[in-house]
Amino acid sequence: MAKPTRRILAVLELLQTYGQLSGTELSSRLGLDRRTLRRYIVALEELGIPIMTERGRYGGYTLMPGFKLQPMMFDENEAMALSMGLLGAKHSGLVHTTAAIASAQAKLERVMPTALKQKVRAIAETVTLDMLPSRKMLEDKNNFLLSLTTAASNQQQITMQYKTANDVTSEREVNPYGLAFYLGYWYIVGFCQVRQDVRTFRVDRIVQLAPLTVGFERPKEFNVLNHLRHSIAMLPREFSVKVLLYTDLQTAHANIAHTFGLLVQAENGVILHHECSELAWFARQLAFWPFEFKVYHPSQLHIEVKQVAARLLKSLD
Numbered sequence: 001m002a003k004p005t006r007r008i009l010a011v012l013e014l015l016q017t018y019g020q021l022s023g024t025e026l027s028s029r030l031g032l033d034r035r036t037l038r039r040y041i042v043a044l045e046e047l048g049i050p051i052m053t054e055r056g057r058y059g060g061y062t063l064m065p066g067f068k069l070q071p072m073m074f075d076e077n078e079a080m081a082l083s084m085g086l087l088g089a090k091h092s093g094l095v096h097t098t099a100a101i102a103s104a105q106a107k108l109e110r111v112m113p114t115a116l117k118q119k120v121r122a123i124a125e126t127v128t129l130d131m132l133p134s135r136k137m138l139e140d141k142n143n144f145l146l147s148l149t150t151a152a153s154n155q156q157q158i159t160m161q162y163k164t165a166n167d168v169t170s171e172r173e174v175n176p177y178g179l180a181f182y183l184g185y186w187y188i189v190g191f192c193q194v195r196q197d198v199r200t201f202r203v204d205r206i207v208q209l210a211p212l213t214v215g216f217e218r219p220k221e222f223n224v225l226n227h228l229r230h231s232i233a234m235l236p237r238e239f240s241v242k243v244l245l246y247t248d249l250q251t252a253h254a255n256i257a258h259t260f261g262l263l264v265q266a267e268n269g270v271i272l273h274h275e276c277s278e279l280a281w282f283a284r285q286l287a288f289w290p291f292e293f294k295v296y297h298p299s300q301l302h303i304e305v306k307q308v309a310a311r312l313l314k315s316l317d
Contacts, residue, residue, distance in 0.1 A: 006075065007032065008040045012049060015063050022060035074108070079116055082108055083123040144209050145179065148188050152176040157193075157214040161207040169207060170194070175216040178224035179203070183232070183259070189224045191216070200231045229258045237275040239298055241282060245270045247291040255289050279304045287312065 010030055014021060021029075027037050041061060045051055050064035074082070083105075090101050105124060109117045151158050158176055163169045173193040180187050185202050192199040244266065245252055252263050252270045261274035276282050283304035286293055295301045 004040075008043050011037070011040050012044055015051070015061060020054075020060045020062035026061065074112060074116065076116065076119065079108070079112065079120050080123065083120050084127070087124070087127060087129055144203055144206050145186060147209055147211065148176055148179055148203065151211050152178050152188075152190075152218075155216050155218055157212040157216055158209060159212055160201075160209045162201055163205045163207055165205075172201075173212070174199070174201070175218075177218050177222050180225045180228050182225065182228050187228055189227055198227065200228055230262055233259055233261050234273065234275055238277045239275070239279055239282075239300075241272070241274040241276060241279075241298065241301060242296040243272045243274070243286070243301075244268070244294040244296065245272055245289070245291055246293060251291065255291075280307070283308045 007030055011026060014026060014029060023034055023037060026032070027034055030037070032040070041051055041053070050067050052062050052064060054060060054062070086101055086104055105120075109120060112120065148158070150156075155175075157173060159171065159173050161169055162172050171194075174188070174190040175193075176188055176190040177198075178189060180189065185204065188201050188203055188206075189198065190201075191197070241261075246269045249263060249265045249270050252272070256263065256272070261272055264271045264273070274282065279298070279301050283301060286305060287308050295305065
């Protein structure tokens with residue numbers, strides 16, 4: 001299917017799904033400029049699709065009441081996206097049983113032509129995603145996920161009972177900014193009214209959850225996954241390490257995992273902030289990376305680096 005045709009049909013699909021959408025919303029969802037969007041609307045009207053246009057601040061595009069198009073067929077790219085999404089859901093713990101995955105797959109195949117159905121089945125049977133094994137959640141925790149995503153989307157405050165790793169339960173009121181699946185767990189990131197700061201909570205540790213009538217405004221361009229990576233990497237441990245890496249930020253990111261610590265561009269290199277429990281292990285990591293470095297603290301790390309260097313030199317004798 002040609003790309004313009006696919007996008008024209010995508011406009012129709014969005015209008016059928018959401019009812020009225022503004023020109024800005026449609027342009028944003030499809031990555032189109034307003035002139036191109038208007039051209040696609042005209043193309044749909046020429047095909048006999050009854051689209052009503054309302055001008056003004058609260059205007060937009062909507063289908064004529066009562067109009068319903070027959071279910072559309074999926075093209076290859078759409079079918080692949082859906083199949084890969086189902087595979088991801090199976091690994092993420094979002095779906096409680098494999099029966100739900102199988103049922104969704106069967107419903108998709110039912111509306112596909114034979115050739116496309118065979119390709120979709122091939123994906124399900126042969127593709128394996130390299131994801132950490134998910135820590136399966138109980139079904140009520142999956143229900144929490146749905147409540148949390150709704151509250152985050154509506155920018156609606158929640159109240160919850162939360163149990164820490166030490167089995168301490170506390171009451172929290174949180175502005176949920178968003179959710180992320182990371183290192184085998186689902187997390188909610190948001191502003192905690194008790195701590196008066198942005199905090200991260202594991203969904204499987206939530207005991208009770210209820211939405212409140214209080215609204216909030218999510219910070220613009222807040223990145224849930226970046227915040228989550230940073231907060232987990234910087235959890236306090238026995239040693240707080242600060243090292244200057246003589247490289248650029250791009251090279252540092254190419255060699256050091258996001259889970260390792262915080263990388264900050266500096267004038268003469270990249271500063272690495274890391275929390276660890278074993279300095280000897282960290283010294284071996286420094287020796288492994290392909291750039292020189294300078295240790296700021298702790299002072300014990302100098303000793304561990306010298307011992308690694310001595311061992312490597314001894315192996316050359």
